[in-house]
Amino acid sequence: MERDEARRRFAAARVARLGTVTPQGRPHLVPVTFAVLDIPEPDGSIAFAVDAKPKTSRSLQRLRNLAEHPAATLLADVYDDDWSRLWWVRADGTARIVDHGPDFDRALDELSAKYPQYQAQRPAGPAVLVAVDRWRGWAAEEG
Amino acid sequence: MERDEARRRFAAARVARLGTVTPQGRPHLVPVTFAVLDIPEPDGSIAFAVDAKPKTSRSLQRLRNLAEHPAATLLADVYDDDWSRLWWVRADGTARIVDHGPDFDRALDELSAKYPQYQAQRPAGPAVLVAVDRWRGWAAEEG
Numbered sequence: 001m002e003r004d005e006a007r008r009r010f011a012a013a014r015v016a017r018l019g020t021v022t023p024q025g026r027p028h029l030v031p032v033t034f035a036v037l038d039i040p041e042p043d044g045s046i047a048f049a050v051d052a053k054p055k056t057s058r059s060l061q062r063l064r065n066l067a068e069h070p071a072a073t074l075l076a077d078v079y080d081d082d083w084s085r086l087w088w089v090r091a092d093g094t095a096r097i098v099d100h101g102p103d104f105d106r107a108l109d110e111l112s113a114k115y116p117q118y119q120a121q122r123p124a125g126p127a128v129l130v131a132v133d134r135w136r137g138w139a140a141e142e143g
Numbered sequence: 144m145e146r147d148e149a150r151r152r153f154a155a156a157r158v159a160r161l162g163t164v165t166p167q168g169r170p171h172l173v174p175v176t177f178a179v180l181d182i183p184e185p186d187g188s189i190a191f192a193v194d195a196k197p198k199t200s201r202s203l204q205r206l207r208n209l210a211e212h213p214a215a216t217l218l219a220d221v222y223d224d225d226w227s228r229l230w231w232v233r234a235d236g237t238a239r240i241v242d243h244g245p246d247f248d249r250a251l252d253e254l255s256a257k258y259p260q261y262q263a264q265r266p267a268g269p270a271v272l273v274a275v276d277r278w279r280g281w282a283a284e285e286g
Contacts, residue, residue, distance in 0.1 A: 015222035019162045019170035027162035027170055029218040031231050075172040079158035083260055088174050117226055 001089070006137030007044065010089040011036035013076035018048070020065035020072055020095075028065055033118075034074065035110035037129075046074055046091055046130040047107035049123035063126070066095045072130045087139035091132045099126035144232070149280030150187065153232040154179035156219035161191070163208035163215055163238075171208055176261075177217065178253035180272075189217055189234055189273040190250035192266035206269070209238045215273045230282035234275045242269035 001009075010016070018032045034048040050063065066072060072095040077088035098104040107127040112118040144152075153159070161175045177191040193206065209215060215238040220231035241247040250270040255261040 014224065015220070017160045017162075017172060017218055017220070019160075019172040021164055021168060021170050025164060025168065025212065026214040026235070027164050027212075027216045029160060029162040029172070029216050029233060031218070031220040031222065031229075069168065069170075071169040073170045073172050075160055075174065077158070077160070077174040079174065081157065086174075090172055092169070 001087075001137030001139055001142060003135045003137075006089045006135040007036065007091075009087065009137065010074075010076045010091060010135070013089075016046075016048075016074045016076045018062060018072060018074055020062055021069040022061070022065050023068045028061060030062055032074070033111065033115055035107070035114045037106065037110055044132055046093070046132060047110055047127055049108060049111055049118075049125055049127040063097060063128070066097060066128060070095045072128075074130065084140050087137065087141075089135065089137040091130065092134045092136070093130040093132040095128050095130045097126050097128055103127075103129060144230075144280030144282055144285060146278045146280075149232045149278040150179065150234075152230065152280065153217075153219045153234060153278070156232075159189075159191075159217040159219045161205060161215060161217055163205055164212040165204070165208050166211045171204060173205055175217070176254065176258055178250070178257045180249065180253055187275055189236070189275060190253055190270055192251060192254055192261075192268055192270040206240060206271070209240060209271060213238045215271075217273065227283050230280065230284075232278065232280040234273065235277040235279070236273040236275040238271050238273045240269050240271055246270075246272060 016034050020028045022028050032048040037045045074091045104127050159177050163171045165171050175191040180188045217234045247270050
């Protein structure tokens with residue numbers, strides 16, 4: 001799948017799964033709402049936020065992981081029992097945690113533009129910006 | 144979420160996302176079809192297979208990762224624009240790659256029972272069995 005098509009499908013998805021590595025070197029996965037920021041870097045950035053839910057140890061694990069190992073991967077996929085409709089897109093990059101400033105404000109603006117829930121209650125943050133260095137995509141229809 | 148409920152929801156899902164760690168220590172994610180094997184260990188095992196698609200370097204990355212770092216995590220989740228319907232379940236465990244023998248046959252039997260596509264064309268394998276040591280689940284409805 002071409003990079004632009006991969007990025008387009010990913011940006012339109014409503015949920016992605018964030019993969020990180022724990023300080024102990026284990027894989028960790030959690031679903032995230034996200035927005036793709038259309039910034040002038042070649043591959044752009046993906047933003048997600050820690051929302052207003054109670055910050056249990058579980059919800060902060062992703063931040064502890066990224067503080068130690070900033071490599072992040074995000075996957076959007078569609079499953080259908082008709083396997084000719086399957087596709088997925090993966091974005092690999094490097095994460096940066098931000099809790100104030102223009103990048104933080106921009107991330108929250110884009111998230112609020114995508115999800116009405118965030119308009120009603122703006123995430124407290126912090127936010128994470130993943131600078132993407134590779135988009136990979138696969139679609140069954142492409143063979 | 145109780146462990147049995149987490150396991151039940153996970154087993155009924157049609158797709159999960161597999162998180163592994165690359166030899167270089169980066170997170171890696173790919174969607175997988177899978178079956179939960181009801182074996183007499185406390186937490187059971189999850190099986191998935193490399194199917195009959197051409198084995199490009201991409202489709203084997205997961206096996207290279209697991210050969211080096213057998214820690215695996217699998218996530219099943221439901222997204223809905225009504226966020227009161229969100230839930231996810233994550234299974235953390237240790238992977239073992241099998242390409243013949245009773246465990247391999249059993250994995251393929253269970254996968255074929257779940258997915259008609261595998262009845263029409265049995266996966267060539269290998270298969271991966273993840274011995275689960277932790278089920279974690281979250282549902283918005285539980286608060």
